[in-house]
Amino acid sequence: MSDFVAPLDDIRFALNHVADLEAISKLNGYQHADPATAATVIEEAARFFSEVIAPLNRVGDQQGSVLGTDGRVRTPDGFKDAYEKFVEAGWASCHMPSEWGGGGLPYTVGVVIAEMFKSANLAFSLCPMLTQGAAEAVRAHGSEELKQKYLGKLVSGEWSGTMNLTEPGAGSDLGGVRTKAVPHEDGTYRLFGTKIFITWGDHDLTENTVHMVLARTPDAPAGTKGISMFLVPKFVLDESGDPGERNDYRIVSLEHKLGIHASPTCVVSFGDDGQGAIGYLVGAEMAGMPNMFTMMNAARIGVGMEGLAISERAYQRALAFARQRIQGRPVGASGSGPVAIIEHPDVRRMLLTMKANTETMRALVYYTAQQADLAAHAETGEQRQKSSDRLALLTPIVKGWCTDLGVEMASIGIQVHGGMGYVEETGAAQYLRDVRIAPIYEGTNGIQAMDLVMRKLPIAGGGAVTDLIEEMTATVGEMGDHHDLAAFREELAIAIQGLADTSAWLGQRLASGDIDAALAGATPYLRQFGTVIGGWLMAVSALAAVEGPADFEPGFLADKVNTARFYGEHLLPQANGLIPTIEGGADLLADARF
């Protein structure tokens, strides 16, 4: 029996009434993705992830992936079989373009599939996520030959992919990359160097693994400008395109991590045998960094989603426990004898906090995915540009805000269980251990905050932010007719004003060159931004629910309003408490004596 059930109604509601899947399905190329078809695909996927993938979550944590003395990584029991089924069913590729062998569904549906996979088994989900990234890199920047040879296999998931970026001296700042790529007379390159933190760097799930490696050609300039991207297969393809000779690199060790134990995090050493690992240039020389950046939105949204996915899973487990655990009686409750702890107001607060934040994150993730689809497929250039700007603006928020919240929600999930939450067998603790990586990788949340302030706030001279604020303000106007939403409306108006103020303040700092002050406030600004957008999307959600759409039953819709109101009236007001620290400047930070 699975202990994860995909929240299909919540998903459908967010798709139909926040992300507007119907509009997406009318875009050029997506016509086959009408909401009904999408719902069918999602239901099938939900069954698969719940029945096949979720039951492997705990064994994955306990056994972990292990590096054998033969230098090969062995995945936990059941992973290989499940992965084969995953590829067979086409879940790896359902939202990849059909011209490359994918299913051609919109990204907005793709994120739903990814969310369910991550809820079911975060560690496992990283393998296809990385593979998709590699496929994107080949698709966007690879030569025709590379595409021909690798793309189909990566899209289908028959082969897996990795991203090889980090080195011991190059983490957040990739300018320090030292791995060398020496041109060979046959037009290929030979790579030498050590990469660390390589997720799913080796395993036994596929017959080949394709590494996308950042490295430096011999005369490349220092810093990020001198970095190129190379494709380095585990097994070099023979003339018929099948995996042939083992390439010259080794898996030196796996990290012992707090969580995601099933995901092998490898130290990879290239060129130990002296000849160097055979690599193929992807894109132009020295274009490695800009080419990386083109994949960054998807990767960051993918990681941001992990906060959502683990919150959902942690919520489901906490809820099940709270329903079944009998303990105490609420003060002043009628009747005698103890009750299920879900009857206690404080437990209800914890559960509703988890539920409201999870729904809010889902709304944000789906909305952002919608913007990605619009950025790629909207009819006019103007529409595409607008969505592209909004996507760029939202990406660091999805990554930073959702992953921070994911950690907090997983921690609340433990708390709901009391002492049982601290016992590993319960499973609640694993979610906290697993999700704790999400604020770190794919650009730490500090990096996301810097990106938001330094790169996204200035988009269109601040227009990307002011456009969004205008749109949010319009929603406040729409709430005016609904008496039930009056308190929420008031809080939302206040919170939006607060965001407008801090955005203007930060903009002024950037304009006057007081970068330190802007950066000092970046992290709480990202938190405020996420909290306020969340409030807006919950307002959108509440407005849709009060309309009483026929595709949902009234009790469900009433609860949507209730949850949205809890977010708006209880959680959203905390956003303005951050204003003083956002606008507090860098002086106290600079003067601190550590």
Place this chain on the structure above:
Amino acid sequence: MSDFVAPLDDIRFALNHVADLEAISKLNGYQHADPATAATVIEEAARFFSEVIAPLNRVGDQQGSVLGTDGRVRTPDGFKDAYEKFVEAGWASCHMPSEWGGGGLPYTVGVVIAEMFKSANLAFSLCPMLTQGAAEAVRAHGSEELKQKYLGKLVSGEWSGTMNLTEPGAGSDLGGVRTKAVPHEDGTYRLFGTKIFITWGDHDLTENTVHMVLARTPDAPAGTKGISMFLVPKFVLDESGDPGERNDYRIVSLEHKLGIHASPTCVVSFGDDGQGAIGYLVGAEMAGMPNMFTMMNAARIGVGMEGLAISERAYQRALAFARQRIQGRPVGASGSGPVAIIEHPDVRRMLLTMKANTETMRALVYYTAQQADLAAHAETGEQRQKSSDRLALLTPIVKGWCTDLGVEMASIGIQVHGGMGYVEETGAAQYLRDVRIAPIYEGTNGIQAMDLVMRKLPIAGGGAVTDLIEEMTATVGEMGDHHDLAAFREELAIAIQGLADTSAWLGQRLASGDIDAALAGATPYLRQFGTVIGGWLMAVSALAAVEGPADFEPGFLADKVNTARFYGEHLLPQANGLIPTIEGGADLLADARF
């Protein structure tokens, strides 16, 4: 080499200028505890915990305590030897009353010793903490015979103690306790039943272990009123008072926990051999619960302190890493080439947040301990009552607020490390795993919040709260002369007003019998209360520092002001963001459809 160094200057500053140790040392019975003597004791203890106990933190995590096939628990390498040294040096008993063989130091100094132990090795520290609790129980409620036989050994630490409260069906609500205690003709009792979550329930550190067990006599009424307390030794004492025959109970299993692996968390089964475990009544029959409560302040402050202690340790590790890790260059920084990450504003924010919260927790813990000393030893009955009320008020705040913050600070500590923070060898992850228990045990933080609202807010008709608010407001007045503190002062005044408002609102709910609404807001109210008291104590600290006391160097004092200002201007303003949720009532919680 130890990686933990007790922050002696910070400790001394908080003792002398927040908790006013000098005044404590003038109390009857504490005259030998003048600040200079206390400083010497603390310095010696600091060396011991840093050199002997801290190096065992990691091995304790890796090996854990293990239950052998012989039914005995084996502690990790080095623990037995270190424990012997701990007892020999007298650290177990330094603040216990001298008439029982203790060192007679004030509790205010005792908490400093405990803080350092917990920073050094949280799992290890639990053994003496539980032992102290057992000693307190015997001292307060035991017969003369029990005192004679057990107290000296418990105070010295030669024997260890445990608290046996929880059962599978009785956690937060002990009314469900089912363990039976059958009177025996010789005046003792025979115990039968199963207890779970028994911290340090068995081990190889001492030659005897003394369990304080809550159980029910045959005709006892249901609920908490029918519970009595029993002393159940591992080895029943022979006629000369030495450990003799093994008592009839077994260690059934140890829990696999998220953290504190060195602390054996036992399932204990009493009376499996049929005769029952021999137990001695402690206090009157049916007085088990009230007698437990007399020990509760100390136990809850002891656990609250764990948030402080782990924050300190996590801060030290994060700081060391941030100084040494070279990565990136702040935007607009002069010079070329990468710098230590401590130069990045966002990293400085994380470090200063950890530092400020740690200092604030320390101020609160020491201040609360001072109130405990005053409650016991102040000259007049009125002074003792006032301090007793304040101690009662602060206890759930110390427990709940400090432990929640401890989890958050440990999580920031991981974040400072980036990817390295997620690797177990780094050590940062262990702090999060270890401290995550603190919001759960010794009364979950939800229970603390209920206690604050239902039992503490009504003390003296609300007078305990209004007295404190008055005193805090007076401090705002004192800040008026200091230009540097103007912004802090303004924030403090606003935050105190917010606390006064929510306190009055909750008081009205209690008065009108709308208990659900009061309980619904309890958890954020505790958070607000802790945040505001923290602001007050940081103001006290800043005012002391600007006076320029001669016992500290000017740079240190300037930094105290800087840290206090960061707390007051950046963190404190978040308190008022909680008002809407505190006063939001229970309606949305009650209507939620889970």
